[in-house]
Amino acid sequence: MAGRLAEVPGVVGVMLGGSRARGDHRPESDWDLGVYYRGGLDLAAMGELAGPGVEVAGPGGWGPWVDGGAWLRVDGVAVDWILRDLDRVERVWSECAEGRYEVGVQPGHPLGFWSPCYAGEVALGRVLADPGGELTDLRRRAGQYPEALRQALVAGAWEAEFLVEGAVKGAARADVLYVALCLSRAVGVLVQAMYAEDRRWCLNEKGALAVAEALPSAPPGFGPRVRGLLAAPGRSSEELVAVVDGARALVAEVRAVLGRRAG
Template sequence: MEMHLQEKHAMLNDLTSAFKEVPGIAAIVLGGSHAAGYANEQSDLDIGLYYFEKTPFDIERIRDIANRFSKDGLPLVTGYYEWGPWVNGGAWIHTAIGKVDFIYRNIDQVQQTITDALNGSWHHHFDQQPPYGFRSVIYLGETQVCKPLFDPVNVIQQLKAQVTPYPAKLKATILSDCLWLSEFTFMQCYAFANVADTYNTLGCFTRIAHYLTHALFAINEAYPLGDKRAMQHIAAFKQAPLHMTTRLNNILGHAGTQAHELIASTDLLKTIWQEIVALTEGRYQPRFQPGTV
């Protein structure tokens, strides 16, 4: 294990040295699980390549580096924004030490996203990636945990300084959005459950679970890095319903198909929502009163 980590560290140094020579790369960071501190021997190396919108780097230079370090076929290297508006490009390569990902990041877009968050605004792009899409707060999480490898003009440090402490306006927006949208979805969910419409009832369940996940991250003033380890983080939060992840797994895994089963499962999920609302200590208020929607 230790030897493998040393090999990854050597690969990281070699890649960083290569990227430093590419005009337009303003900063290089280590991201993902290695930066966040929960990597294992199988974890990919995630390398963030930051650029200013007006002076982007040449993709062919990135392709040359990917080809040089690839040991298993031609690597996948994309242009800008080929993967979507948020995961805005990069490369997947298989190297001598395992899988390495290059991830492009537009500094101007990251800065605008942080500015929006400070003003209480966040964004969601459902089709960006499974299962729940991309929430813009992930940029703030990436910024907070990433480890600068090359930052000659301190752009990464300047971004980092803006994401701590957790923005109060962002917290208020996320709690209002997620807890109200959960409440609204429950209204539809009971209607589906009453007629044993499993497809739509379970769709409501996962939608609500997604909202509640982001509400809990906001309550605990933590930024998510994605959906992959969200339940592990929630299990460690100081403020969360007791046995939240176990209860949620049981609801999603044993929802039933009959109307009475689906209604009972909806009731259990609503209990979790009520417990999360209680954690806001009165800060959450529904947008509409019962009977108006």
């Protein structure tokens, strides 16, 4: 399939991503194929390859960061085509190498789409079809985690403290939605910083906590404490204030650990 996709006008190459590429998949795991393209993409040819009844979403069809693609069933197995604009991926990689990143809104990513994901997908993926060698070259370059990006993401942990302080006011008003959102994002920011400190690519929120709690920068009980905070933050102002106090302490501990390791 990857070889046939690579023949579609506009497609530069195809990579296997997700758990299948990392080798930690389960029997029911999807097959994620990153379809890297440049310029005009022949969607009609992709539609013919996908077969009848399969809709192929063009660039931008699924949102600003996950360009588009298609969902297929092959012999009862889910196969996802995920479009990636190679020129944009290259730009993001250059920004990561310089310690710059952004977080965008993207359906399916409740904590936002962190731009280093583009580079991480290449670094952790497996090249399946690459006629011009461009994906192979980019994967080689992305194989070493940029020190500037590590420093930037670790420094970005300040936002977790800012969010928790904002949650204090929401807790006093018993604003459950606001508090829950603040706490979730604060944990997400911490996890990104913890991954970066260990020079790991964090591709999305799925399974990120389970990995983060085993990282060297995780303070004692990090995982159970996060689950306790997010599982039931409470309804009354008293309950919410107590949970936010626990979150404030946890954020301070993680930032202290990150600071010591940086020093």
